[in-house]
Amino acid sequence: METLSYLIDGFASAVSPMNLLMCAVGVLLGTAVGVLPGLGPSSAIAILLPVTATLEPMQSIIMLAGIYYGAQYGGSTTSILLNIPGEAASIVTCLDGYPMAKQGRGGPALGIAAIGSFIAGTIGVLGLTFFAPIFARSALAFGPPEYTMLMVMSFSIVMSFAGNSLSKGILIGFLGMLLACVGPGWVSGYLRFCWNVDQLTGGLNLVPIVIGLMAISEVLKGLEEQSVAISTEQVGSVFPSKADLKRSAGPIIRGTFIGFILGLLPGCAPTVSTFLSYDLEKKVSKHPEKFGTGMIEGVASPESANNANGVAGFIPLFSFGIPTSAAMAILLVGLTMFGIQPGPTLFTSGGEFVWTVIASMFIGNLLLIILNLPLVGIWAKITKVPYGILAPVIVSLCVIGSYTIRNSMFDVLITFLFGYIGYVMRKHQWPIVPLIIGFILGPIFERNFITSMSMSNESFLIFIQRPISAGILVLTVVLLILSHFLKKRTASRVKASVDSSMDLPDDVS
Amino acid sequence: MKGHKALGDRIAGGVGIVCGAVSLWQGADLYPYRQSPLMGDHVMLFFLGAMLIVLGILVGFVFHYPPVKVSQADRKTKFTVNLTFLILFAFLIVTWLLGYVIGNLLLLFVLFRVYGSYSWIKCGLFSVLVTALIYFLFIYLVKTPFSSGLVFELLGM
Numbered sequence: 001m002e003t004l005s006y007l008i009d010g011f012a013s014a015v016s017p018m019n020l021l022m023c024a025v026g027v028l029l030g031t032a033v034g035v036l037p038g039l040g041p042s043s044a045i046a047i048l049l050p051v052t053a054t055l056e057p058m059q060s061i062i063m064l065a066g067i068y069y070g071a072q073y074g075g076s077t078t079s080i081l082l083n084i085p086g087e088a089a090s091i092v093t094c095l096d097g098y099p100m101a102k103q104g105r106g107g108p109a110l111g112i113a114a115i116g117s118f119i120a121g122t123i124g125v126l127g128l129t130f131f132a133p134i135f136a137r138s139a140l141a142f143g144p145p146e147y148t149m150l151m152v153m154s155f156s157i158v159m160s161f162a163g164n165s166l167s168k169g170i171l172i173g174f175l176g177m178l179l180a181c182v183g184p185g186w187v188s189g190y191l192r193f194c195w196n197v198d199q200l201t202g203g204l205n206l207v208p209i210v211i212g213l214m215a216i217s218e219v220l221k222g223l224e225e226q227s228v229a230i231s232t233e234q235v236g237s238v239f240p241s242k243a244d245l246k247r248s249a250g251p252i253i254r255g256t257f258i259g260f261i262l263g264l265l266p267g268c269a270p271t272v273s274t275f276l277s278y279d280l281e282k283k284v285s286k287h288p289e290k291f292g293t294g295m296i297e298g299v300a301s302p303e304s305a306n307n308a309n310g311v312a313g314f315i316p317l318f319s320f321g322i323p324t325s326a327a328m329a330i331l332l333v334g335l336t337m338f339g340i341q342p343g344p345t346l347f348t349s350g351g352e353f354v355w356t357v358i359a360s361m362f363i364g365n366l367l368l369i370i371l372n373l374p375l376v377g378i379w380a381k382i383t384k385v386p387y388g389i390l391a392p393v394i395v396s397l398c399v400i401g402s403y404t405i406r407n408s409m410f411d412v413l414i415t416f417l418f419g420y421i422g423y424v425m426r427k428h429q430w431p432i433v434p435l436i437i438g439f440i441l442g443p444i445f446e447r448n449f450i451t452s453m454s455m456s457n458e459s460f461l462i463f464i465q466r467p468i469s470a471g472i473l474v475l476t477v478v479l480l481i482l483s484h485f486l487k488k489r490t491a492s493r494v495k496a497s498v499d500s501s502m503d504l505p506d507d508v509s
Numbered sequence: 510m511k512g513h514k515a516l517g518d519r520i521a522g523g524v525g526i527v528c529g530a531v532s533l534w535q536g537a538d539l540y541p542y543r544q545s546p547l548m549g550d551h552v553m554l555f556f557l558g559a560m561l562i563v564l565g566i567l568v569g570f571v572f573h574y575p576p577v578k579v580s581q582a583d584r585k586t587k588f589t590v591n592l593t594f595l596i597l598f599a600f601l602i603v604t605w606l607l608g609y610v611i612g613n614l615l616l617l618f619v620l621f622r623v624y625g626s627y628s629w630i631k632c633g634l635f636s637v638l639v640t641a642l643i644y645f646l647f648i649y650l651v652k653t654p655f656s657s658g659l660v661f662e663l664l665g666m
Contacts (some may be wrong), residue, residue, distance in 0.1 A: 054647065130603050165574050168518075171525050173565040178532055178557050185550025188542045191552060192535055222623070224582045388625020392617050393639055399600075399613070399649055407654055409601060418595045423590070428517035429577045446553040453547040 003339050007129055010355030014062065014363055022059040023360050024138065026052075026066020027367045028375075034074020035379045036390060042326035042433075044071035046214035047394055048403020049070050049207065049334055057338040058353060062360040064334045068327060069121065069364045073372055074309060076303055077379050081106055089270035090305050092278045096291065096298030103294050107236035110376050112248050112296055113303040114369050115240070120304035121365040124311025127260055128318070129358055132347070135319035139344035143450035145462045149472040151445040154322040158434040169434045172425075176438025177445070179204055186447050199410040206333050206439055208402035208411040209418045213432050214330070215398050216419025219391045221426050222445040238376045240296070248300035255304030262305075263312025263324065265479060270309045270325055272486045277305035311361070318342050318354065326433045329367045332440060337405065515576065522569015529561030590624060608658030610648075614640045 029051065033044040048067045052060040066116065079090040080097035093113065100109040142150065158173040182193045183203025194200040240248070255277040262273040281301045282288045291298050313324040321343040323329035335342055346354055372379070402415040425432055456462035464470045536554030543549030582590065596619050604612030617636035621627055626637070647653045 054650075054653075123551065160532055165568075165572070167564060167568050167572060168521065168574075171521070171561065171568055174557055174560050175525070175528060177553070178528055178561070179554060181532075181557070185539065187544065187548065187550045188539065190539055190542055190550060192539065193531075220593060223589055223593075224586050281517065386625060388621065388627065389635065391624045392620035392635075395597075395620060396613060396617055396639060396643060399616075400643060400653075403609075403655070404647070409604060409656065413601055416594070416601070419597075420594060428515070428521075430517070430521060442553070450548055450552060453552075454544075458545060458547040 003130060003133060006355045007359060007410035009352065010357075010359035011362075013058075013352065013356040014359040018066075019059060019062050019356070019360060020363065022055065022063040023066040023364050024371065026063035026065075026068075027070040027364055027371055029063075030067035030070020030072075031074040031077075031193045031368075031372055031379060032070075032382055033376075035077045035382050036072035036074075041068070041071035041075050042330055043214045043218045044074060045334070046210050047397060047401075048396055049211065049330065049337075051402060052334065053337065053401065057340070060338050061091050061353075061357050062333065062364075063339065064331060065357060065361050066364045066367070067330060068310070069117075069368045070372075071327070072307060073114060073117060073368055074379070076117070076306075077110060077376075078383060080109045080113065080299070080411060081380055082383055088233055089274050089302075089309075091271070092274045092302040093299055093306075095278070096293070096295045099292070100296070100299065104236050106380075107238040107376065108240040109294065109299050111240045111373060112244060112300050113497075114238075114247065114372055115245075116252045116255065116300045116304040117307040117366055118369045119252050120259060120306075120308035121311055122362065123256050124260055124263075124308045124314075125358065125361045125365065128311060128314050128361075132315045132318045132358075135315060136344045136347045139319055142344065142468065143466075144159045144448040144455065145466050145469040146472060147448040148445060148452050149463055149469045149476070150320060150322070151441050151448065153472055153476040153479065154165035154320075154441055155437070155445075156435055156476055156483070169431050172233065172431060173434035173438035176435035176440075177442030178438075179209070179435070180439045180442035181446075186443070187450060202406075205405050205411060205416065206436070207337055207405045208415040209439065210330055210333055210436060210490065211398050211402050212418030212420075213413040213422035213425075213435065215394060216415060217422030217426055217432075219394050219398075220419065220423040222387055222391060236375045244296050247296055250284075251277075251297040251301035252304045254280055254284075255301035256308040259305030259308030259310075260312045263309035264315060265324075270306050272483075273305045273309045274484070276504070277301040309393050314361075318346055319344065321444070323437065326436070329433065329436045329440060333436075338363040347379075515574070517577075518572075518574060519569045522565045522567075525561045525565025525568060527565075529558045529563075529565055532558035532561060534558075538607065589623060593620075596620065596623070604656060604658070606659050608661055609655035610640065610644060611658070 014023070022225070028047075029048055030041075030044060033047055034041055036044075045067055046065070048071075049064075052063045052067070055063060073088050076093055076097070079085045079093040081101050083094050083098040085091045085094055097106075097109045097113070100106060110335060143198055155173060156496045158169045180203075182200055184201070185189065185192050189203055258271075258277045258280065259273040262276070263270070278291075278298060278301060281297045282291050285291065285295075285297060287295075310325065310327065313328045316322040317328050317332060319342075321332070321341065323332045332342060340346070340353065398419075399412055403409065405411055422432055424430075452462055462469070463473065532554045536551040536558055539549065539551040539554065543551055598617065600612050600616040603615055614636050617639050618632050621632040621635050622629070625632075648655060
């Protein structure tokens, strides 16, 4: 009851005209950038992060939530209309979405993707509303040893973003941790890696690094790819027929369930949930042989799974401060940028704030379907905006975004440098996300590890003597084995299912 | 799987080893300020240094990975990518000298020209439009304190 009353208060705050407007603008902007070919939701959020920096914290976070939903939906649009998945999780949408678009049924495919995402998102946010405070309350019992082990568990997320090699992913994750060490040390306050450069004494800020790695590198990669717009002229009505809705109801529910459960587990990438849900639909279908030729179930289930997975990721993010996906990692950057520190105390220290954000997620989900369905024709047209116009505007936005964080041109330089590093990494298919995850987790791990050592007179036994800490350690091992198994299985399915003509993103493993 | 190591893996392994060595060196610098062997700012640096060196050796020189498809850009695209970096760093210098507004205007103008090959007039028009919009949003409305440029500061403008 208490949760419900907080949520109602959150709604009261979220439906203020200005907050509603910000949410709508976020959804529209997120979709507009998300539909650009080759730009996945995480890149879209990174590009738009600067836009939110100019607003009040509450409005910024609400807009960020809208951008998140919009970018997710925008990614589905390119998968369906152009056969270009913005990220690995959207590959499976292409399998049946693109054939539907070629048959002139792109509209219903987009419609069912939006409806599936809406239902999954709403159920997911309901889950978030009730589970996140429970998890957060239990996390209040955590001390430094438990947090140290939690960070070790979170580092297993790197596994799902490691691309074709776990060792490379871990190496990059550690490099991210090393970057986070720049600046004053936590114990003595002595400077690390500053070498008399004044601008480094405050440490590196993650936002310019993320903008460089995700957005600038994407612009440069786009120069090489020059995606050819092959969007279908006739997308048809976006409103699915009764028969389409009937066929999609079961897949949406099943996809939502799979996506939500797997979204709670660090290390299980959204790709795993989309492929598992697609696989399940094939198994329960009376016509499995028709999958891949334009079956609406093949769009409904993975899209729902993807969205439910994304929303479920908010639970570990809000409760423990752990990002479980690339988009979550960037959202975490956004939250910390506005002084919000996700974690167990979020629900007590930022009460009104966090409930308004959760309420605005409900609203964002609703606005997404209200605004996007009638505008689908415009989104299809955006995919045809020439790259020569888009790229300079994106670069200019990136400059603004990295500058406004600390009003420092040094941060702009960092963005450019990491833009180049990101471009080289993408080119050689080195995973980028582990670097961001490492940067986020590194300082928390260091602080808690050293405090644990202080508590135990430098005995490592403290991590196994305390039941919660030992439990997290065991869970980490179980999750590592489980995600390794699921990832292997998914990778073979990806290879088996994906048509060679499809334009695949880098993070497919 | 035996075979030639990819150059990218060797470079990345090398970067790991160098970063690891730098981390160990910085850790050694901070070691005298420790509270105890496992409590101090050196701990994380020693840990990361050792891990990076080991992983760098494994990734760069021991493990063999399945070959990855490295996208090969044509000469023109390679030139455009390299030119982009020159443009971006030139932008930093121009902004330092002439301020953000002129820097951004020139940056956009050159990028529209390089990426889109539009006519000089169109490039000028697009860059003025985008800069005006950014000026209105970020400088006029939000009052972001952008640098007005060393030259204008010296001239007292």
